[in-house]
Amino acid sequence: MIENYLVRRFICNRRSSDLNKIFPQLYRQALGQNLEDRVDGIRKALATRGYPSDREFYESLLTSRLYGTGEKQQKAKFVLDTIECAYGHKEPVELEDLTIEHVMPQTITDWWKEHLGEDWETDHEVLLHTLGNLTLTGYNSELSNSSFPQKCNWFASSHLQLNLYFSTTMTWRKADIEKRGEMLAQACLDIWNSFGDRKADERNANSVRGRTPTTVYVLGVSSIVDSWVKVYTTTLDRIAYLEPDKFDELAIKHPNLISSEPRFRRNRQLGNGYYVELNRSAEDIYRFCRYVMDFVGLSDEDWKVDVE
Template sequence: MDVSSTIFQPIFEGVKQYVVPLFQRSYSWNKKEWLTLWEDLKELYDSENPRQHFMGSIVTIPAKSVPEGVAKFLLIDGQQRITTVYLILMAIGDLYCERGEQEKYEEIKNIYLVNPYKHGNDYYKLLPTQIDRSAFKRIISSPQEKIEHGMWEAYMFFKRKLSLNIDLDRIKTIITTKLSIVSIVLDATDNPYLVFESLNHKGKPLSVADLIRNYVFMNIHVDHQEDIYNDIWKPMQDRLGDTIPEFVRHYLTMNGDYINTGDVYNVLKERIDKVGVEECLKELEKYSKFYSIFLNPEKEKNEKIRKELLILKRLDISTSYPLLLNLYNLYSEGNISADEFEAMLCVIENYIIRRFVCGVPSNQLNKVFPQVYIQMKKIEKGSYLDKLKTVLQAKNYPKDYDFRENLKTAKLYGNGDRIKKTKIILDRIEQSYEHKEMSDLDELTIEHVMPQTLTDEWKIHLGDDCEQTYELYLNTLGNLTLTAYNSELSNGSFRRKCEIYKDSHLDMNKYFQNIEKWTAYEIKKRAGVLASKILKIYPYFGETISGRDIENVTGTKPYSLIVLGQEFNVNSWTDVLFYTLQVVSDLAPDKLELIENDYPSLLGRRADLFRRPKELANGYFYEAGLSAVHIYNFCKQLVNIMELSQDEWDVAVVNS
């Protein structure tokens, strides 16, 4: 490594070229940086005895060049400064030309800007990165032709400044002899990438995408970089854009490893060092085509696969992409048919929807999905579809009895992605009717039959326990439907809503034709009907396991409650509610405030808010005067909030 202090004149003189590597960022200086540089230059210009002005450092490394005779240097750091000074010299030269001082124009051009006896790219003393190259060449050949690029804007900024009674000879001398820099020239044996790591560590921000691109092209000979960039990297970059880092992470986890976002570039370095950069790039480019289809399913040619990929995109489960990359590769190589691949995508949808309805935490899916394909390969017999089902069944896949109960009791409509997932469930229900003239479901929205704002008319309609009914059933499946008339329906009465549902083209809304009132009983009944349909839409794909399913708690007496392996002897549904709340209070006290906000008529810190208050150990009170049905539904929703399965919360009953 050679470190020296120098000025700009020797940097540009001679038959040489500074190549901004393809992995570098594009030109990014703007008016703020231009103005700062101009003010520094103007201060030197106005001084009788201008001092040396330190501009910073540049880091270069000699590169093997073809043809011989042009000394090439990779410009590892300092490209923004070098490029801007180059543009100023271009502006000075063009002003010389416009003023008829042709000799001075030729001098500045041939000494500082170009290698006059070389051709092609070797003609230019500075060769920007591929992204900037065409704009850069146009500025040199046709500087008056406006183009939308930061380099042209910089060129024009300085040309305007230089036109304001500036002595061009003096400003040229100041630029070439009074701007000092520290030149760091690495040896051919030095690892330039370590410089990037050092620069990033010292606070010059390099994104993960920068780091990936840097390391890839640092390992490719400069003479091959452009071909590989054009043939492999650019097509991949055009497909994926800013998603390249996440794609690389998903690609690296295809073999079952879990990789944090911050570790992507280190793991990729290890992969490149192991298999070689070109082989790794070719594989990345191959899988980027699949990944692009996941991001833009409309690119998929097979209609059935395209529709299912659109559903998976709406589900927003990018955590499944490592598995999907493996499965799409099987499909693209002809190892599975289009029908089998579509069926596998449906299995993944089934898995996600059941877990969502049953409140299974999704924060572990980024560790679940990368392992699936590896475990599939360990199963010797069966189709790929059967192997996928076998593996997913063992990964917290809800059983029928759990799924059915949560379909009837869980709050499906809510914040975050809950609305998107619930909309998919409702869409699937409508599609299951196989209507010959299917409506455009994308144009429909979710409608609450019992409205989100409880009007006085609705309070009378619901009866004495209207607040409890509202809190327990508002966002459950039985109270949700699809409509194109959400604004017209709004908080209207049930009778008014039924009149609009009657004119609906949706089969699911025909249910309301003979319904005269809408209370907790009717909501639960419709939930049961819809749950039966959903169980057929998303059938259990493993070995059937029987479990207890309480169809109607009215007229039953509980005698045993199990919560997370702890058994409580209970004599009433009020006991079930007390012990369930007590466990929630002990294990997740932070969730009590959330529960209080969502169920203010059932849980709170003031006893006077309840008809029959009962106190928990932590000072909270709850409404103990609830019916068995309300208690059961409240407990099931608490279980969902706690993200427990029915195996972890179970109540045994007898008919009283």
């Protein structure tokens, strides 16, 4: 139960500093109770203390940058290890010496640029560290920046279920990464299943596709919206105002999405004078906004969209 709570919070980028207040309160609350009442009481208490819903957990599994340095890398490895173990191997799997491998590599090569297509820069930046692009291997240094067919040759000799997936995959582009991400996200929902409000999860079970946003919240400030384009521009306007230097960095990293000139197919000018490309799907807008929040160092709790 505690693992469930902590994993969900990590995936959803919840502030770890809050735990310093939560667990001492739980300890005091549990004192004097019998074991059954204690477990039930802790479960109910955790469910009301920043416990992510299935919807939030699933969407974060698709969009969050799980890989990082230090403790973040260790947590990402734990998630992948647990998914692998959940496949139910007949014999124990030695995971200790395995490392995290980015299928689409961290250092982009000319082969990968051509393979990913014209939006390679954005796809690489947004999807690189997401669950769908991560796996486990003992050949990390050998694989390095190899092409996808070369990596598949290595994966073919792997005994891991995580890597058997690649035996039937011919390309590794945005849609392929997202498809695998959805499969692994569903596995995570089964492993760390919700002990929260099931009715609330059911009310929020659908993705952004086919749904209309009504309100976007950025750092607690709400704005009424009626389209995903409005969510996009409102979010970027707010970030540009709060973090102008970070926004400039964002524009440099993504010249195909943000520019000082109106050179896109569909342009919209922000309050700071920059123009943004509007020719994007609801899913792309949602993912990019989540990425932007992480890029500027904000938590998933700082950005939320109400939909209907």
